[in-house]
Amino acid sequence: MAAGLLAQGYVAQRELATAAFLALRLQRPLFLEGEPGTGKTEIAKTLAALLGRPLIRLQCYEGLDLAGAAYEWNYARQMLEIKLGQLAGDDLFAPRFLIPRALLQALQQPGPPVLLIDELDRADEPFEAYLLEVLSEFQITIPELGVIRAAEPPIVLITSNRTREIHDAVKRRCLYHWVDFPSAARELEILRLRVPGAPERLSRQIVAFIQGLRALDLYKLPGVAETIEWSRALLELNALELDPETVQSTLGVLLKYQDDIARVQGSEAARLLAQIRAEQGHG
Structure with a gap:
């Protein structure tokens, strides 16, 4: 699994690759928790590419409900057909009036897609209760229609930045993995893969500087995404190595809060x- 992910440009720790492998074999959702920018969302995209499956993404947010996550009824079309006399009373909630959203779309795919439920911690706690049926039975109960069940379970990945705790009932239905910041060696490997045009000396300095930042008491530590973005920004500035002036003028690429920059x-x-x-020496 690690080799397959690497072939798609994702440098995975052995533990993460094992968790992804087991999630696929056991047909269990994979719950990924960790700091922002550590590659949680990216692994879902990489798995979809590796397996040749469509990626269906549900981006969670405060106030997310069934209409936004699972399905809603096309009331405008229902009303139109009623006015035109084309609708009998028992057909009011026929499947043709159903508008599927991400969760229902994932269950209705002819082949199992990768379903990414991204940043679940942003959604309200009551939404988690609705997910339990999807995660344990791979089905959705629609009161007007009945149960819609996946012919084949989708590959489900859930991410959380841990801005709040996710209920144990959700976690019990999943395999769990904490995605940590990478070691210096792994981060350098990621840079070589994602920013191949960067000089080796500069890449090593970038990784060392960011690893040093993560040892500080900052409000928001830079993730791997910021490492890659900073490397690309430095290449645009034709930097060959880090110097105080370049670092000073590009800190806003790495750090997103003024207190951290200060x-x-x-x-x-x-x-x-x-x-x-x-x-590293001067030479």
Whole structure:
């Protein structure tokens, strides 16, 4: 599994690759929790590409309900057919009036898709209760129609940035994996793969600087996504190595809160750069 993910451009830890493999074999949802920017969403995209399956993504948000996540009725079409006299009373909730959203779409696919339920922690807690039927039985009960069950279970990945705790009832129905920030060696491997045009010396300095940032008490630590974006930004500036002026002018690519930028710029950035040069040498 790790080799397959790598072939698609995703550098996975052995534990994550094993969790994904077992989720596929056991037909169990995979619950991925961790800091933002650690590649949780990306693995769903990578799995879909690896398996040649469509990706159906449900982006969670506050106030998400059945109409946004599962289905809603096409009331406008119902009313139109009633006015035209084309609708008998017992046909009011016929399947043709059903508008499927992400969850129902995933159950109705002819071949099992990858269903990504992204950032579940952003949704309200009551929404989790509705997910239980989908996660355990791979079905949705529609009061007016009955039960719609997947012919083949979709491959379900759920992500959470842990802004709040997800209920145990959801987690019990899933395999669980905590996606941590990568080690320096793995992050360098990711950079080589995702930003192949970056000079080796610069890539090593970027990784060392970001690893140093993650040791600081910042409000929001930079993730792998920021590592890649910063590398590309530095290439656009024709940087060959890190220097104080370049770091100072590009901190907004890495850090998204002014308090964090103020904490790092100046002496803290200079200290990290000096440490990197001492460890890696000037040559």
